[in-house]
Amino acid sequence: MPKSSLRAAALPAALLLLAVTTTGAMAQKKYDTGATDTEIKIGNIMPYSGPASAYGVIGKTEEAYFKKINAEGGINGRKVNFISYDDAYSPPKTVEQARKLVESDEVLLIFNSLGTPSNSAIQKYMNSKKVPQLFVATGATKWNDPKDFPWTMGWQPSYQSETQIYAKYLLKEKPGAKIAVLFQNDDYGKDYLKGLKDGLGAKAASMIVMEESYETSEPTIDNHIVKLKATNADVFVNITTPKFAAQAIKKIAEIGWKTTHFLNNVSASVGSVIKPAGYEASQDIISAAYLKDASDPQWNDDAGMKAFYAFMKKDFPEGNVLDGGTVVGYGVAQTLVQILKQCGDNLTRENVMKQAASLKDFRTEVLLPGIKINTSATDFAPVSQLQPMRFKGEKWELFGDVISADVGG
Incomplete structure (x- = not known):
């Protein structure tokens, strides 16, 4: 058979192989609303105004951290689109902002929204919509209830x-x-x-x-x-x-x-x-x-805190390094990045919660020595250790x- 005929015969086989390979790769990628090949859309609600506005720095720190992650190439090649709204620590406003994030902005999840009354106001809504209400910024014990609220998880100690x-x-x-x-x-x-x-x-x-x-x-x-x-x-x-x-x-x-x-x-x-x-x-x-204190000189030579101080200087220079909220924002943002890395190309809401409930001895750079993050399908309390001070x-x-x-x- 002439060489040209051999090449022609081989071509459909190569195309078939390519099609199978491509289909296999495509089949491996799973997305829900808020995730694509290039983007992961994350919602957040903070009291940037009102009686608890001191906590607003947590959201600002997270925004700066995700910008840093994006500048370094994102998470598995995807950039984080962080959309954060103010609710003034008012539960009715929280409901309004949550609906906007889920129904208009179409985020993959709502992350680290602050306040017990605020998160209580949207917990049933988030669970009925099956949208992760992940690492809420409140230590209320009720966030550790995977049986009744499988889409809600806390982060800090109760x-x-x-x-x-x-x-x-x-x-x-x-x-x-x-x-x-x-x-x-x-x-x-x-x-x-x-x-x-x-x-x-x-x-x-x-x-x-x-x-x-x-x-x-x-x-x-x-x-x-x-x-x-x-x-x-x-x-x-x-x-x-x-x-x-x-x-x-x-x-x-x-x-x-x-x-x-x-x-x-x-x-x-x-x-x-x-x-x-x-x-x-x-x-x-x-x-x-449960977190290192950025004002304490004992951490000056600590590798994790050196990374935190470098982040504050380069990526969030307007932030106050003495404000404990910056350490919280940094630590919880690092934990979310770990979850999204674990998700790989399966960025469904279900898999986000599955990975959040599969943390084993994970440590962010700002946790105190001896404190580790562990979760399971029946334990939605990531940090459950404290040290007196x-x-x-x-x-x-x-x-x-x-x-x-x-x-x-």
Whole structure:
């Protein structure tokens, strides 16, 4: 047979092979709304305005981190399109923005939206639409409920875990303490309070002398602090968001209330709470941490924090490195990038949740030593360990051991 005929005969076979190979490659790629060969569309809702606006820096950090990822080639060759809206910490506005992201912007998922009341308002909607409500920026225990809400997952340690740790500390160090509690009158505040009571057990009724709640619409909580001091409590458990936490620290110093002060982790930022309240007024406050503190020189030679500092300098120079929110945003964004890498070319919403529930000893660069992220189909609580810390000088000092939470969904 002439060579030309041989080539002609071979050509259909080559085309057939090419077609099979191409079809195989195409078959391997699976996309839901919000994902293509070139893009992954991610939605986010933050309180850039309103009473919890101090947390807005988390969304800004995430935006800068995804821009960095895109500049480096994206995730498996796809660029992240990060769409972030303001809800002013108002649940009705959160509902409006979630609908816009899912129905108009057509995002693959909503990521790290902030606030317990805000996420509570959209949880049923997100699950009915089967759109991931992934790594919500709130420590409410209810996000760890894969049976009833398989499309919702938290990230940070649960609020109940944290106050249970404080309760363990008090039962050991101050078993006769008189405790006064200030809490935000919503799901977030009540979740923390429940953890404290559960941790104190039978002694809760005798040890807690007053539970005082406040509304986020109040301009100041000074009157609540004065009322709590009048109980002569020697322990104050401060369950507040940043604006009110700073007010409480200032007022306690102003009226000379000598008390052991426990401050919830979500308001332990040196930049947005401690510094505005005053270093002097903040001495010996106790909190708990799961992330490294960017203001602490002990991490200056830490490889992970060096990468974080470099990111802040190059990619987010307008951000305040002392603001704990930047560390949170960086850590949770790194976790999402890991999930999307694991998804490969199967960028369906179902696979996003499957990969989110398959993390094994994952560490972002900003987690404290000894703390790892683990999830499973029945455990939607990625970070469940904390270490106590005390404020000294101009920084937090870690003490004691890393404590694992014993709170389930």
